[in-house]
Amino acid sequence: MSTGTSPSGASIRDRVGSAGDVVLKVEDLSVRFASDEGPVNAVQNLSYEARLGRTLAVVGESGSGKSVSSMTLLGLHNPKRTTITGSITLDGTELVGASEETMRGLRSSSVAMVFQDPQSSLHPFFKVGKQIAEAYRAHHHVSAAVANTRAVEMLERVGIPNPARRAKQYPHEFSGGMRQRAMIALGLVNDPKLLVADEPTTALDVTVQAQILDLIKDLQQEFGSAVILITHDLAVVAEVADDILVMYAGRAVEKGLAKHVLSQPNHPYTMGLLESVPSASEEVQELRAIRGAPPSLVYLPSGCSFHPRCDYQDQVPGERCVTELPELRILPNGRQIRCHLVDPERVLSQETSR
Amino acid sequence: MFIYIARRIALGVSVLLVTLVVTFLIFFAGPADPAQSLCAENRCPAVKLEQIRTSMGLDRPISVQFAEYFQGLFVGRDITDGGNVNHCSAPCLGYSFHNHLQVSDEVFRRFPTTVALALLAMVVFLGVGVSLGVVAATRRGSAFDRTLVGVSQVFGAIPYIVVALLFALYFTVLYPILPQTHPFSDGFGPWIVGLIAPAIVLGLVTSTAYVRYTRAQMVDTLAQDYVRTARSKGISGRSVIYKHGLRAALSPVLTILGLDMAGLLSGTLITEQIFSVDGLGKLAITALIQTDDLPIIMGTVLLGCVIVVALNIVVDIAYSFVDPRVRLS
Ligand SMILES: Nc1ncnc2c1ncn2[C@@H]1O[C@H](COP(=O)(O)OP(=O)(O)OP(=O)(O)O)[C@@H](O)[C@H]1O
Ligand SMILES: [Mg+2]
Numbered sequence: 056m057s058t059g060t061s062p063s064g065a066s067i068r069d070r071v072g073s074a075g076d077v078v079l080k081v082e083d084l085s086v087r088f089a090s091d092e093g094p095v096n097a098v099q100n101l102s103y104e105a106r107l108g109r110t111l112a113v114v115g116e117s118g119s120g121k122s123v124s125s126m127t128l129l130g131l132h133n134p135k136r137t138t139i140t141g142s143i144t145l146d147g148t149e150l151v152g153a154s155e156e157t158m159r160g161l162r163s164s165s166v167a168m169v170f171q172d173p174q175s176s177l178h179p180f181f182k183v184g185k186q187i188a189e190a191y192r193a194h195h196h197v198s199a200a201v202a203n204t205r206a207v208e209m210l211e212r213v214g215i216p217n218p219a220r221r222a223k224q225y226p227h228e229f230s231g232g233m234r235q236r237a238m239i240a241l242g243l244v245n246d247p248k249l250l251v252a253d254e255p256t257t258a259l260d261v262t263v264q265a266q267i268l269d270l271i272k273d274l275q276q277e278f279g280s281a282v283i284l285i286t287h288d289l290a291v292v293a294e295v296a297d298d299i300l301v302m303y304a305g306r307a308v309e310k311g312l313a314k315h316v317l318s319q320p321n322h323p324y325t326m327g328l329l330e331s332v333p334s335a336s337e338e339v340q341e342l343r344a345i346r347g348a349p350p351s352l353v354y355l356p357s358g359c360s361f362h363p364r365c366d367y368q369d370q371v372p373g374e375r376c377v378t379e380l381p382e383l384r385i386l387p388n389g390r391q392i393r394c395h396l397v398d399p400e401r402v403l404s405q406e407t408s409r
Numbered sequence: 410m411f412i413y414i415a416r417r418i419a420l421g422v423s424v425l426l427v428t429l430v431v432t433f434l435i436f437f438a439g440p441a442d443p444a445q446s447l448c449a450e451n452r453c454p455a456v457k458l459e460q461i462r463t464s465m466g467l468d469r470p471i472s473v474q475f476a477e478y479f480q481g482l483f484v485g486r487d488i489t490d491g492g493n494v495n496h497c498s499a500p501c502l503g504y505s506f507h508n509h510l511q512v513s514d515e516v517f518r519r520f521p522t523t524v525a526l527a528l529l530a531m532v533v534f535l536g537v538g539v540s541l542g543v544v545a546a547t548r549r550g551s552a553f554d555r556t557l558v559g560v561s562q563v564f565g566a567i568p569y570i571v572v573a574l575l576f577a578l579y580f581t582v583l584y585p586i587l588p589q590t591h592p593f594s595d596g597f598g599p600w601i602v603g604l605i606a607p608a609i610v611l612g613l614v615t616s617t618a619y620v621r622y623t624r625a626q627m628v629d630t631l632a633q634d635y636v637r638t639a640r641s642k643g644i645s646g647r648s649v650i651y652k653h654g655l656r657a658a659l660s661p662v663l664t665i666l667g668l669d670m671a672g673l674l675s676g677t678l679i680t681e682q683i684f685s686v687d688g689l690g691k692l693a694i695t696a697l698i699q700t701d702d703l704p705i706i707m708g709t710v711l712l713g714c715v716i717v718v719a720l721n722i723v724v725d726i727a728y729s730f731v732d733p734r735v736r737l738s
Contacts, residue, residue: 129641162643175634180656190642225733
């Protein structure tokens, strides 16, 4: 569980393992919920890896399964209503089918999560310092005073001025940005190898967003952990991510290095996402939202889930897009996409220039 | 904080003063005619009625009567009753028209019984209601949950008086496994033991509301983001439910509890009547129905108002300790 670091000695890392090591391996993960309408296939056949010192961005429209897949990493779904298959290996431990006891030991100490809405994610009745200290004490046998010192230290580390005084305040006395900083402090208090940040900046105003992203970037360098950053803001991805995973209707549709994917998307959906982002650098802006809406996860379209919204079906011989689900395949350039197009890079770049 | 409390108390006192005036007008200037019920004869001669009114001071202008009553409340007063002059010290609520005892003595003598009954019932309905509500919420949708919600709805729908009567009939008369009630003068033991039966039925019936209320609050709280955060820390499931969940779910319950306790402490009319508990509720009902005993009615109403106002202040203060977002300023 814990590495047993003293509260003051944890700032300099001496982690077993080094940058680039795979800390999380997700293989063929599917998550299904029971619902009145029928089974909701929130995540299907998802595979990805997270490495120490690297940031993986998970992007996709609302409802594409980003949060569901990452909450599975902490075992936060209600086991009675959820069917999870596949494999998740976190630092050598298999999480799918693991006992609640095992999961409890890993939460916060090996994998921590920063949730979307800092407004509602901290308990309104407890002091901020106490809430952070509680997570520390769940994994370290230390006195309340020691845990408190650690909490203050963490608050200072995430850039909260006057941390000792702030630790004694309640969440409602914090601004939105401060609260998100406190959430990050809470996430990092046990020095986890994996930090999942689920849209950590969506609820914040623009200037604060940039600060929080910088903070996450800095802390990752300092802590050397793996970061999974969930977002639907591609500008955020460009700024902080090393790798990118694009999800559509519960499946991975494109995976690769962030800078490559952003400059040259190989999947029509990624392309559509990029075209719907306003870019500050271009004078003439042609904003095009992807037509149509994401499908229902109870009644997925046949074949490729994206085909009803795709402009490139005619480039694929026959009705394959409608009848056959494309496999995730590796292109010669190393990119992975789930698409029937034979040479997507050529097809999509023609589109841009025409 | 102190300024806030002082302001609340000042406000409470002014509410009480208004209530005092209004209730006095309603009772003493209203259509009730205590003289009629005090007159032994069936068709009371007008002369006799007049005599009674004069001896009780009811023939004087209402403002004079009120001034006297008001003075009695704060400094005490002398009351002439059939030629004798008795001193009634503050807080003087007058003398009973019926048995000529001091109202304040009559009221305060019964107050401990009502308080004990209310507190015992509270132990029952909080204990049963909150714990079952929490269990139902954590096992939402289970057979246990559905049974419990069903049972509590059925019990909540049957008129209380029926439940209480049947309970009293079965457990204190037909199968007397629960002890009978005793007045305080019979000694502390029999007195408190006698309150068990009424406290159980009052508590259980009240608990049906607390089951449903606690369950609803708890279901709502457990779905909150901060409970998910708590779970993501790796603390025990118990801590998540009780420390993080229940703590937040109970603060709205506190408000309801304050209202309910104010109601119970000013006298539980039906329960006290059915189980012959000699408390405020029974005193008030007897005074109201049988004797038109205005000073007793006034006294119980005023005490009830004091309790309501005081508990409101207590709940507000307690709330500020439970929920730090509520600032007393
Ligand atoms: N407990 C649940 N029971 C049933 N369906 C669920 C449950 N949780 C999530 N879903 C469904 O799974 C789908 C994926 O949800 P998810 O929260 O992962 O989307 P997301 O990609 O995070 O979107 P957003 O950008 O809006 O956060 C949604 O359609 C949602 O309605
Ligand atoms: Mg989400």
